[in-house]
Amino acid sequence: MYVDIAIIGASSAGLFAAERLAKAGRNVVVFERQKTLNHARRTYIITPQLRHVIGEVPPSATLHKTPLLELCSPTGTARVLLQDPDLIVERHELITRLAERAERAGATIAYGCHLVGLAPGTQGAELRFDLHGDTSLAVCANSVIGADGAFSAVAQAVGLPRPPLVQIVQAEVALPPGYDPRVTRVWFDAAATRYFYWLIPESNTHGVLGVITDAGDRTRDLLDSFLRHQGMTALAYQASHVAMYHPSLRAWGHLGQTPVFLVGDAAGQVKVTTVGGTVTGFSGAEAAVRCILEGTHPKRALASVTRELDLHWWLRRLVERFDNPAYDRLLAHLSPTLLAFLARHNRDEMSSAIWQVPFLRPQILGLGLAALLWGDKEKIELRPRHSEKHTSMPTHIAAD
Ligand SMILES: Cc1cc2nc3c(=O)[nH]c(=O)nc-3n(C[C@H](O)[C@H](O)[C@H](O)COP(=O)(O)OP(=O)(O)OC[C@H]3O[C@@H](n4cnc5c(N)ncnc54)[C@H](O)[C@@H]3O)c2cc1C
Structure with a gap:
């Protein structure tokens, strides 16, 4: 099978890139390892910048808006009344709508295709997919976009460093009695985590309470103890690894003559202050699209998002x-x-x-x-993991 542009991962960044490329008349196929779009429910807080990047935010994915940001330290509190409220967005619904947009624009989404091999070929990059069982699919592509998340197989195949990781765990909770549902609250407690805890309301009655750490399995214990301290009970959990930006990461490379771009978590396009990767992932996807359509150098196309991530x-x-x-x-x-x-x-x-x-x-x-x-200089600085240069990869790739 021959395709012009192969995108690996029907993630938000990958689907956005697919829509933009298909609208420009390019032949795009998104290869997704899941058999259907089946992303677990996840509550996001996203800045209104989202609208500038992707245009209309699907109304069905927008759960709530929060105009007040309350910052808490052990003895202090400060409140920011945002001029343009943050959006509370549900991931599965957002991705479903982005997939519809991409297909309407003319992109194809091929489900149940797990990338297991990527190598330079004479006609372009040669990709090999495991089709859930003993069958496999060989594809040749002119350009490849890796939108395959924090454990990117594409980054590994191209020999690009993979981003450092942190863990996010958030619990779905009922808001405490009297809690103002317009307020997103953030707690800093350097003794417990070098990041923070948060409570994000997603309706007038419910929200998510979460924590970011690089403490591995202890993350859930930390959250449970904070929940008890706040007198709240988890109704369900949302958790995964998230990639982190590092200045030494590179979001582009080549397989032979074939250009390869990484977008979203695969490229570590995540703000390391808040560990928010949605808007920056979309901006990274937009940059990859410009490189493919206009021949812009990746460094130039990525300049504004790199500036933001560096800051x-x-x-x-x-x-x-x-x-x-x-x-x-x-x-x-x-x-x-x-x-x-x-x-x-x-x-x-x-x-x-x-x-x-x-x-x-x-x-x-x-x-x-x-x-x-x-200040404490002993804290570990997260560094990218340098993957070895592989032209083909093992069939079992660590994934979340
Ligand atoms: C609990 C939690 C809360 C979060 N909250 C926020 C928030 O409030 N705001 C925010 O901006 N960010 C938030 N994030 C971070 C955000 O989820 C990520 O930055 C974002 O999901 C990255 O999306 P992505 O498009 O890069 O890839 P992903 O969403 O990771 O998707 C990767 C896709 O690639 C597919 N794939 C992977 N490997 C292969 C393969 N070999 N072959 C084929 N397909 C493959 C996967 O199945 C998946 O569909 C949160 C993360 C977590 C875990």
Whole structure:
């Protein structure tokens, strides 16, 4: 079978790329290992930047909106009233609608196709899929997009470093009595996690309480103990590994003469401050599309998303050094002008405005410098995993 563009993974980033390429008249096939679109339910909080990137956000996927962000440290609280509320989106519904859009635009989605081999060939890249059982499918493609998530088989085959991983676990909960369903609450507790806990309302009565760690199996224990502390009970859990950005990652390569692009978690296009990968994954997909359609150099096409991801990486390096008193001081320094700044600039468009912060509140610069000079330098810095160069891969690839 011959295809112009093969996309591996019917993920949000892969399906968005498929829609854009098919609209431009290209022959696109998305290969997905699942037999149907069967992504587990997952509640996302996404900045309104989503609308700028993908156009209309499917109304059926939008569960709720939260205009208030409440930040809590052990002794402090600060509230940001967002000018444009965050969107609370359900993943399965979002992906289902994106798949419909891609198919309407002319893309084909081939389900039950598990990529097990990728090698350079004379006519293009040669891909081999396991079709759930003893049959397999051979495909030749002019371009390949790896949208196959945090354990990307495409990255491994091309010899690109795979992103470092963290674990997210969130519990579906009933909101506590009296909880304002317009508020997303974030708790910093450096003694428990170098990331944070959150409570995101997804309706007037329910929400998700979650935590990010790199503590492996202990993540669930940490969340359960926090749930007990907050007097809440888990109704169900949503959990997986998520890739993290690192400046040394590269989202493009070649197999012989065939260009290969990685998008979404496969490329580590995830903001490491908040571990949000949806908008940045879509932006990465948009960049890959420009490379294919317009011949733009990947570095140029990715410039704005790289700038944003780099900024979040530097901010994380700084907050990694915060202990609880530093978080208390940080919240105390959030003056009305700084809160107004945070209300105007969402987390996906910080790089063009961050320079204003030291002018609005010079104390923040002092706090950052103190963290750099005297903060805890012992914390591990997540690094990408360098995969060996494989031209074919084992049939069993670690996957989530
Ligand atoms: C509990 C939880 C909460 C989260 N909350 C948020 C949030 O609030 N906001 C936010 O922005 N982000 C959030 N994230 C992160 C977000 O889910 C990821 O960044 C995003 O899903 C990445 O999507 P993707 O398109 O790159 O790939 P994925 O969603 O990982 O999809 C990869 C696809 O590739 C397929 N695939 C994999 N290997 C193969 C193969 N060999 N052959 C064929 N197909 C293959 C898989 O079946 C899958 O369909 C959360 C993550 C978790 C776990």
